[in-house]
Amino acid sequence: MARKNVLQLFAIALGLGILTACSLISPETSFAATHPQELGAGRPVCSECHSNDVAKGALKPYASFDHTPTFVKDHRFQANQDSNTCASCHAQSFCADCHGGKVPMKPATRFSNRPDRETPHRGDYMTLHRMEGKMDPSSCYACHGRANNDKCTACHR
């Protein structure tokens, strides 16, 4: 009997919790799933069209999403906070081009016909990594610290 009461109380609490949680959800319409207009080649400057607007959902000026060299370099912050905004133009496969977890070749080789893209490890990076790894191994860690490092163990045992 006591167990039944506990279960009933738990069910009531769960129901109330769900109702409360639902009432907390924003009533706003979701951000556009895809950009309504086709964008041209190259890195977009969002603020050219969205001059002073604040992006719906992200609640930040569109200028924050201008694809400047700094934005491209620090895009992880953007992906962390506003992945919905990224997804309106980029398919998930665009991220996987470099952040695939495990890839069969370095991105610079896969996209060797696209020198305009910021693909990592151009040229003979095997030689250069001996310097860059000494200067800042934490920059290697993001991609090779927990994934995509089976080649590393050939030397770093």
Add this chain to the structure above:
Amino acid sequence: MKPRTQVVLLATLMSATAWGQEVSLYGTTMAQMWKQETPGFDKSTFTPATQYLGIDATKLGTDNLSLHLFGWGRTDLSDPSTFDGSKSGGYLNYGYLRYRFDQANAEIKAGRFTINQGAGMEQVDGVSARTDLRGGFAVSAFGGKPVYFKTVDPRAQADYEFQRDFIFGTRLSWRMPKIGEFGLSYLQDGTKAAKDLDIPSPVDYTRKQLGADIRIAPTTIFDLRGRTLFDVASHPDTAPGSPERSRIAEHDYTATVKIGSQVAVSANFAERNFFAFFAGTNLPSLFRQDEKDMFRGYGSSITWNTPWNVQVVADFRHMHRETYGDVTRVGGELRWANSEKTYQAGAAGHYVNAANALLVDATAPYRSLKHGEARLWGMATKGKFTASLDGILQRYSEANPYLNGLKNVYEVVGSLGFQATSNVKVSGDVSYGSTPVAKNETRGLLRAEYRFGFAKKGGR
């Protein structure tokens, strides 16, 4: 997850695409070839063939449900090109069902996906959900089985899977229009820490991290973004007399100020304590926690978008590492594109001054981190034809023992492409270079890219 389970899951997901009203399939087929002759080793010819394949199927029964798959397979048609000697391989990068709600930017994902949420960027076989809340708040969470990445020697990771039995994380954020965003996140990877095992392991693959991220963007001319990460796991007590280890894994902050419509100035500061930052690595011999070491870097860049379709960037970065001292990297980049972006070109040069670096290698005390890099590239599109040329030169100090007497290491890649139809493009690349391993190296690559269906995006 067992291979048999993966195959069944993949087949089930792929069959689900039949329900999609909008299905797009895209892929790249690549064939490479190069020969290698290294003193002391047999001559080798490598001809790996690689297939990338992705499927996006939307409107699966309902407008809001979609399926996304992407993976690759590789086989060597002659000598094995991998370190472990295998002649074939493959991987499912992601495969998940996604339900996107019309309200509150809410979504649910189930399957294999990459999570990038505050403290963690992880591949997970599991479930994730997010939604916006009233008052500018938003909440997201995920949980599941972490995707394992084994290294070549499985003995070094004997209890790897046992420790990493479950991963979960959550992030709570608060946004205010024209002020910015503040986020708090937590990640726990594994519930069986090495010190709590029946036979405690010297290597801990588990971790607990707490993150705080910030974005201040009150106007179109100022932007500050960054995060601080804490290691909150309980670690075995250090030996008496050992130095105190910082719990702060990372600070990384960037501020950008736009001056007029053409100039932007950015400044960055980053600090990472290796003991905390490398917690949970599956390659502890390389990302070593046992040495007390720290990286601190700061830098700045100025970008000028000139009225003549030329972008000019000048940058510098000072990097300090406790064990190796200081280096400074300075350089710049030029990019040009015509209005239609059918012609593009770029040039870049960087120099690393290591005059204040400490002893880098006890076995080669004359070794230096000093080097320079120059790059020149161009791209052209004319009708159905494309062409590109990309050259990179790295110049090291003569005394570097890893260069086999070389001072200049370079690579030039030329590519020609033909857009056969609006959905199919073929291209061929030839690269020539000189490296310490191969003084004259020529490689060939054939590539076929195709995309069929209703895809509206892709980011290319």
